[in-house]
Amino acid sequence: MLLVPLMDGTAKILVADYPVAQVVWGRYAFNLLTLLPLFLLLRQRLRFSRTRFSLQLSRALFLLGDTALFFAALFFIPLANGKAVFFASPLIMTALAPLMLGERVGRHRWAAVLIGFTGTLFILKPEASGLSIGYALALGSAFLYALYLLMTRKLSSSAPPLMSLLYTALFGTLIMSLFLPFHWVMPDGRGWALLVATGALGTISHFCIIKALEIGSASQLAPFSYAEIISATLFGLVVFGNFPDMATWTGISIVVASGLYILHRENRRQRPEQETSTST
Template identity: 40%
Template structure:
């Protein structure tokens, strides 16, 4: 939730089609496997976050996710970090990092009350919103077929959210808002990829999040148990590993090959929801999710037709 690397780091959302061509010596199968691993890790991290929210406030969980991610990245990449932090687009990098923080907070606020599969399904709107916002923000032209597909995708979201029924309530609205901020995050990622390397972008990804949440977390702090400290560190470790997996996927195969496999999120979200919380998505959630996935895949297909790939 994600084209040029690194993409969405905190929530398990699909990766929109990229504008960059695949590498000269593409290895599609390897790239697909890396993308499947990426989506598995993203959803695992979100599931751990939902588990921690049963005992800690959202701000503390998000702080842990950012703090240990940045800490572990600094430890692993300490020799290269000064060079990675040099950017030719500081305003864009800060904006992108801030959008990621907003996305994370909104998603986790919704995830507190929703099933993992429900929240992940709503986040599937991200590529459709990216396509819609690409018109005013990137100056791209979107034909009637893609507009129709976007509208169908939003119908799928309404099937999941069930407005007026009170089934999912304000939690679903938080996640829908998160999908919108996530789309803006992806668009900013596209722009910054034109001037900075993926590794520079990776180094800046959590900067705003770790600063803001470190300032805020004392007001929301509850003492973690030893097991919760381990889960906090695990979230950071998964964050670093998932970003490495995503960069590998986009390096060996290119986004145009691996993007559709980001929808495997629904499989992992359903699995973790059942194993950790005893939740299974109902028929309406699955129906809406499949409609959104089909719409996203059609938008992806039209993107390939438009670019001739």
């Protein structure tokens, strides 16, 4: 999660000079190119299967929509502020887990979700019109990312992590290539380097996410997303000179506290189950 804001930070630099569609294409195209050597390094075979193909496609579309909306949001708002809004995704994921995964969410975690959403009100404070558009795009991105994580969890037992990542990169590249003729500006050397960096960081970070979701439950892992604020704030401060204001930090604190409480309740719920399994 510390690496994801670095990918988004390179995208924010790029969207200032290149169309969003082209930047999204670069994120997936170079994600695909940097992913293939991993198959050789880890001695994995390419095994495409029609099993649960519709779920793989849905998962890829959720992440593609998330990426497009968030990169577009970064044209309007600072990186750390965008990540602050994006922190609603673990709360959304916890709220949707019963519906999509059949995971039980008790009343304490529901209360934490509702309190966490009040924290987003501090982040989504009235702003200038351009910033409001950016915050709306970031919130839509958070919703799609929550769906992506839930779909990843659902697919974790039916596809190797690298294959899941390959499906996502392949679908994203093919779909965005359709838009490329209408949204293309020839990059200079710096532009190409940033496009490659965006794709490579996407490969590494999302491979780690997929591996994590193989082991832990969606609601248990959700709070780790908050680690993004560390690198997002540092990147935004060093590269763009932006630092979140007090209202934004207040909102972040409420959302993070809610997420950590959800993790606490999840651990308490799982402990008796593990003891029962051990004694059996």
